[in-house]
Amino acid sequence: METGASTVSGYEEKDEDLRPEDLSEMLGAGTREIHEKAENTQFVKDFLRGNICKELFKLGVVALYYTYTALEEEIERNKEHPNFAPLYFPAELHRHEALARDIEFFYGPEWKSQISYSEATKQYVERIHQVGQEDPVLLVAHAYTRYMGDLSGGQVLKKVAQRALKLPPTGEGLEFYHFEGIHSPKAFKQLYRSRMNELELDVETKKRLVAEAVKAFHLNIKVFEELDDIGKNIPREVSDAGMSHHGAMGGDINKCPYYAAKMAASGGTAYVGQLVLAVLRHPTGQVLFATWFAALAGLAAWYLM
Numbered sequence: 674m675e676t677g678a679s680t681v682s683g684y685e686e687k688d689e690d691l692r693p694e695d696l697s698e699m700l701g702a703g704t705r706e707i708h709e710k711a712e713n714t715q716f717v718k719d720f721l722r723g724n725i726c727k728e729l730f731k732l733g734v735v736a737l738y739y740t741y742t743a744l745e746e747e748i749e750r751n752k753e754h755p756n757f758a759p760l761y762f763p764a765e766l767h768r769h770e771a772l773a774r775d776i777e778f779f780y781g782p783e784w785k786s787q788i789s790y791s792e793a794t795k796q797y798v799e800r801i802h803q804v805g806q807e808d809p810v811l812l813v814a815h816a817y818t819r820y821m822g823d824l825s826g827g828q829v830l831k832k833v834a835q836r837a838l839k840l841p842p843t844g845e846g847l848e849f850y851h852f853e854g855i856h857s858p859k860a861f862k863q864l865y866r867s868r869m870n871e872l873e874l875d876v877e878t879k880k881r882l883v884a885e886a887v888k889a890f891h892l893n894i895k896v897f898e899e900l901d902d903i904g905k906n907i908p909r910e911v912s913d914a915g916m917s918h919h920g921a922m923g924g925d926i927n928k929c930p931y932y933a934a935k936m937a938a939s940g941g942t943a944y945v946g947q948l949v950l951a952v953l954r955h956p957t958g959q960v961l962f963a964t965w966f967a968a969l970a971g972l973a974a975w976y977l978m
């Protein structure tokens with residue numbers, strides 16, 4: 674079977690002759706609105722501003738790991754399916770191995786026992802498996818949504834993460850963003866588009882693919898919203914314990930710009946709670962609190978007498 678690896682040199686396909694009924698055009702147009710929504714989720718906006726703490730970033734990497742594990746499992750299952758075979762580019766695109774290395778970097782050698790599915794990730798993964806097993810043509814929509822997106826915004830996100838999290842310039846922890854087998858993302862995207870357009874699909878199927886791509890965006894948005902919610906409530910214990918042995922940022926949740934921004938936005942009540950807990954955790958804090966509490970009790974007794 675022909676795989677992408679043997680033909681990638683034929684990158685130079687042009688998109689001058691594209692027609693609105695070509696799948697690449699239908700997908701681009703049909704997901705424009707939801708793409709904008711994804712770009713404007715709080716989590717993505719915070720990420721782009723560098724407002725992300727390592728703990729949350731790590732959870733994002735875990736979500737990606739499960740997503741790509743499922744996606745690439747289903748791609749392998751369907752690599753000879755005529756509606757997917759022309760898009761089979763394991764050497765160029767597949768992210769599972771890179772993500773496993775990123776997770777090992779963040780969580781250490783025992784990473785497998787330290788990660789688990791979040792609810793939103795589970796929903797995304799279940800949909801990918803369902804599609805791969807019951808309606809493989811729709812797998813094209815999931816591959817498009819992730820790989821074309823990664824090839825588009827990946828380099829910007831890599832730089833933002835590297836700077837915000839003070840990750841090594843050598844790229845450890847960010848291998849997901851590095852497509853070793855792709856020298857020109859722009860040219861590769863053109864090739865991928867032309868391969869999508871060569872699939873023999875009727876209009877009805879193309880429309881189903883657009884609807885599935887919109888669904889894939891929604892599933893991504895759910896993961897972002899979930900991460901945003903987690904970011905608002907990362908307890909100090911998790912943040913402290915979870916910081917990697919490589920962690921350049923130390924384990925203090927208060928150093929997380931994302932967390933600080935959220936606390937300011939929430940009016941700081943949760944922050945006060947965190948502060949009280951932090952004081953109580955410290956022996957000097959306990960003595961001070963006991964003294965303050967005794968004085969308050971004395972005052973109350975005097976007042977009630």
Ligand code: HEM
Pocket residue numbers: 697700701708711712717721817818819821822823825826862890893
């Ligand atoms: C950080 C926010 C994002 C920014 C700034 C961004 C930016 C871009 C840009 C500039 C392109 C056009 C690339 C080109 O013309 O070749 C693009 C394409 C794309 N993005 Fe995003 N994106 C973001 C988030 C996402 C997300 C969250 C997804 C899905 C999970 C996604 C999926 C895609 C896809 C599938 C394409 C290809 C569109 C096409 O050519 O048909 N993007 N993105």
